[in-house]
Amino acid sequence: MDLEFLKTVNEAPGTPSEKLNIFLEGMIRAILGPTSSSWALRVLGWEMLHPSDALQTLLEREVLPKKQIALGFVSQILGLPPDHPSVARCGLSIIGPIALLLLGSPEMLQHAAPCAAAGNQVDAVVNHFQRFIKGGLSAVAEDIKPTKAAAR
Template sequence: MTTVPTKPTAAPRRAARSDGDATRQHILDIAGQVFAERGFADATSKEICARAEVNMASVNYHFGSRGELYEAVLVEAHHHLLQPEAMLAIAQAAGDPRDKLRAVLARIVDHVTGPRAHWGSRVVMRELLSPTEHAPVLVHKAIAPKAKILLGIASDILGLPATHPGVQRALFFMMSPCLAMLVAPRELRTGVLPAIASDADVLLEDLLAYALAGMEAIARRYRQQ
């Protein structure tokens, strides 16, 4: 009696792919830490691979080059600050747009006042303060899609079309304090202006009040035209 050979399953291939994804994510996390500490110019693939405990070919295999690794880190870093899926869920939910804005600002305040900052905020701030040739990737792949979501929320609050120039300016003014808090050294937030870091809930409500008051003033100005 002959036996029909069984068809090999795809489990080993799936396992290999899963291992590859895990290795890629591990390299990404370690690279984020190194770029946060040293900046793009001074971070080397050699140090990243040594700290990640992978061979030197891993960066090129998983990312293509050190520059492309840095671009992936930039996008990952910004997504850690504001996850696009979470923002989209907030924007699409029913409810007052002011509450949606509060939910977005709450995530930023959590990063600012948290006990241990993720490397993502430092990487993003380094790039914004001292842009490299890779800045357009951060803008187009990470910032622009989220700005579009925020423009929708701002539009609903202002009662103006999302394409209105006043909405764009209002969004920029609204997010500027958030950038300032992220850039501010911890010593400033804990020593010189300790109230910034002492009570996250009160900070959130003050930030929201500040943003909404400014947006109301802008909306009133355009209603009078």
């Protein structure tokens, strides 16, 4: 997903949940799309597993700015500051399954998530990730309500 596109999404009208859904859809479609559209993500995956001197530059230019925007959505959804530990944990819970899609070989994906590997199932995978993550964030938000109320 292009950083400029993500910045545009961030500045556009819409709820944080809608914006997070756009981010998720873009990431998943890029990973599960044709190889020509996912090559940059595959390079990132390779760099994460086999770091070269380019990793730091890649992190600074591509990964961290996108992470900051995406965690901003999570922060707003939870009603917590961006540096709160719960925001970081939710970010990890969101990116973990996406990283598995990125790093997995087509053979591994076929065994682990048969529908993810089938090109005609991308919509179902996007929908599943969006619903699953929304449910997780809702559960975390419910859990932190008593903590936020006690802090007042």
